[in-house]
Amino acid sequence: MKKYISFWNLDYKRNILLGLLSQNRIDYTSRKKRDIKLGVSFDVILSKLKCDKYKLEEITSELYEEKEILYTDVDHKGLYATNKGVVSSKNNKYKKKYEDLWIIMLRNISQILIPIISLIITFYIIAKDEKSTDIKLQELKEDLLNQIEKVKYHPNTEYNMKTDSLNIE
Numbered sequence: 149m150k151k152y153i154s155f156w157n158l159d160y161k162r163n164i165l166l167g168l169l170s171q172n173r174i175d176y177t178s179r180k181k182r183d184i185k186l187g188v189s190f191d192v193i194l195s196k197l198k199c200d201k202y203k204l205e206e207i208t209s210e211l212y213e214e215k216e217i218l219y220t221d222v223d224h225k226g227l228y229a230t231n232k233g234v235v236s237s238k239n240n241k242y243k244k245k246y247e248d249l250w251i252i253m254l255r256n257i258s259q260i261l262i263p264i265i266s267l268i269i270t271f272y273i274i275a276k277d278e279k280s281t282d283i284k285l286q287e288l289k290e291d292l293l294n295q296i297e298k299v300k301y302h303p304n305t306e307y308n309m310k311t312d313s314l315n316i317e
Contacts, residue, residue, distance in 0.1 A: 159246035161197050161207045163237075168196055169217055169229035170237035187220040187228035 169188055176186045194204060208227065211217040216233030220226055229237065236242070 159242045163242035166237040170234045173229040173234055185223040187226045189224040189226040
């Protein structure tokens with residue numbers, strides 16, 4: 149399970165990284181600040197993402213493949229967002245991908261848990277119903293025994309008749 153959560157966490161971190169690099173790219177192209185340089189250094193990226201260089205390679209691999217980020221070593225060694233990366237960031241491409249994976253996971257879990265919970269509830273109801281049926285049967289048995297006892301002591305029963313008044317013999 150940790151493997152899958154780590155995989156989804158990559159898309160979450162890609163979203164954060166792309167947002168950071170896109171903001172840098174927008175600030176650089178709009179010249180909001182005079183001293184801003186194109187790209188963000190690896191040190192800043194690692195501290196923002198709270199990861200090591202190996203994990204950063206995993207995070208950036210898809211971004212490189214999609215040509216959403218590129219490497220820079222002009223002013224410092226780091227990464228910068230391409231125009232395609234800025235568009236992906238503004239469209240929340242990796243955030244949506246991250247959320248979609250969580251929705252799929254929750255749907256899969258619910259498809260497993262709902263039948264199991266239903267089965268447990270059904271077993272509980274059957275067991276409870278069986279107990280109540282046993283109790284009702286016991287009550288009926290006691291009633292039947294009481295009726296038999298009453299019949300034994302009724303004056304017109306075979307047990308209590310000494311002579312048959314209708315017998316002609």
